[in-house]
Amino acid sequence: MASSRPTLADVAAAAGVSVSTASLAFSGAGPIAATTKDRVLAAATALDYSGPNPLGRQLRSGRSGIVGVLIGDQLRRSFRDPVSIQMLDGLASTLGPLGFGVLLIPGAADQPPAHLDPLVESAVMDVAVLICGATADDANLATLRRRGIPVISVEGEPLEGVIEVGIEDRVGAAELGRHVQGLGHERIAIVSLPFDWQRRSGVATPARLAEIRWEIPRRRLAGLTDAGIVPVAVYETPASLVEHGKAAGHALLAGPDRPTAIIAQSDLLASGVVLAARELGLRVPQDVSVAGFDGLDLPWLAPDVLTSVSQPLAEKGAVIGRAVQALMSGELPGPETLGMTLQVGTTTGPPPAH
Amino acid sequence: MASSRPTLADVAAAAGVSVSTASLAFSGAGPIAATTKDRVLAAATALDYSGPNPLGRQLRSGRSGIVGVLIGDQLRRSFRDPVSIQMLDGLASTLGPLGFGVLLIPGAADQPPAHLDPLVESAVMDVAVLICGATADDANLATLRRRGIPVISVEGEPLEGVIEVGIEDRVGAAELGRHVQGLGHERIAIVSLPFDWQRRSGVATPARLAEIRWEIPRRRLAGLTDAGIVPVAVYETPASLVEHGKAAGHALLAGPDRPTAIIAQSDLLASGVVLAARELGLRVPQDVSVAGFDGLDLPWLAPDVLTSVSQPLAEKGAVIGRAVQALMSGELPGPETLGMTLQVGTTTGPPPAH
């Protein structure tokens, strides 16, 4: 055994105690004499033993301390969106001190829901978190269920046996909609997040609008409808990125009957619209009002400050972390919904006089 | 056994074969009759058995298939920098198909190198990747060594027994420096990445310049020195973020003898400098030239395109992935260094006539 790494048995032998006593010296779960403990620890140091191998512990306890986070293909795409980052940060910050690690499970790009990512099948995890907006026909979800892994879904659709953590984006969208309408706008366009994994780009036809698959754009659109908004156009984007917002802005603002207000479903999209307006020589908000969603801090948009409804991103992560903790204690946490708050910036104002 | 999840032993019993045969049916490692295999698989389906528990497999093989990535506190901070994201994306994309998962190991914010993050001690991993620029006095590194976990260091300092993956940023910096000097600039200021975990902000004194702890700012600074640049000022920033670049730009461009060119050590910092110049009413590059580092695509800077030296971020991730694979095959991969390429944009030009 000279070549391979020492095990608890080696340490126990060196200290002249049994394996079980040596285990007690490290775990502290049980009565042990101080002198014995010191002897074991000394033997461990002498053998260069670096503590109990987590694998052995895990096998016995059935727990790995790993939380799998299914991020879809967001690493490449939406992770350029601070929304995902800040939530992941909140999650990791809550989980880390509890001894849980976050395992990133990336998905292949632009796959239909039937696609199964290999790590979902093979990776060890105690809990899975779906941050990509789960749908019922997701093959990954089916696999997780089969494996008996508890699932937490973030802003997904309500699903059997899945713990939901969401935000009141429908309410928030309605509030934002009423704010814009209250300013007097009548020609309002919407820049939407992707409808489904096809990630199309352009003004959506009524038929297309009827088949929105993903929950987030659907809810936010529904919120605006709740506020009584009948949009003059809904522009579908392939991802929540500045460049797509800019393309949408150019498309919507170039025509003859341009809208007097544009509401985007994310701040990154909204900032792209602001940039498009600037490039077209339009003043914000005098010529066109722009509002976003999420409440990010976008330093490069200065001096403009986006009107937006902000969501508590770090808290969202923390809530997920607490749900994980509850699950591991054997409890079944209920669904949680976080509120949003309207933040009026400098990018919305009354519509132009004529 | 009705309540708990079925095990391979249950399946074997149901199929009327031994555990070893049942194992063969799943792993395929060994001769097995087609009829027997079908019988085992049928029994597995009947029992709702979801395949061998990875934990058991791992304990036996000693491999977890997990690559720990120590990101420092970058999740909060520099992960807003696409540099980290794109590299992580490249890493995850290479590792995923190989059956490896990426475990995020966050660090606490602003800790001295003696700080040890709990997951480094306890998490299961086959290889650790340090993407935060390792230093020799890092407590996390010491722990990884004690645990016998191979370490890959990205752009860190050369360390005993650590596999290095780097970029030729000193060469790239020199090339960028020569480009700027070739345009005729003589008053050149530098906006630097953080020197150490203290993350100070402001123009660095000569004493401060002599004690740069982190490798990346030091190498990039050395490259500019190689090009013969003697900066009129080096501004130290707390992180590679737009707002800090903007603050640096304001500080450097407000004075009476403002530099005619500013070289930033990252594109995010450089874009902040451009924004500061715009706010001060300075034209880029007519009044001041700005150059960056990394070669990112920053859509919101349009119509400006940053002059920068670009690094192959996705390939950096892929190289790390291959190093991991080599390590797991028992090989000892050598250090790798990737080249950078100068990309001249619209933000650099000759200095103003007077």
Add this chain to the structure above:
DNA sequence: CCGCACCATCGAATCGATTCGACAACCAGC
């Protein structure tokens, strides 16, 4: 002085799989 309780320690079972060596059955060749 006896007995009860408690503390420290140990042995053995357990977690869920992989894998090596043994063994039996079967086929082909001589």
Add this chain to the structure above:
DNA sequence: GCTGGTTGTCGAATCGATTCGATGGTGCGG
């Protein structure tokens, strides 16, 4: 018909720890 090789299956050891129940001491109270 016997031998040698292949193929399929099985039993048992193994990975590295935790944990339960048992045992042997010690101390305290009655």
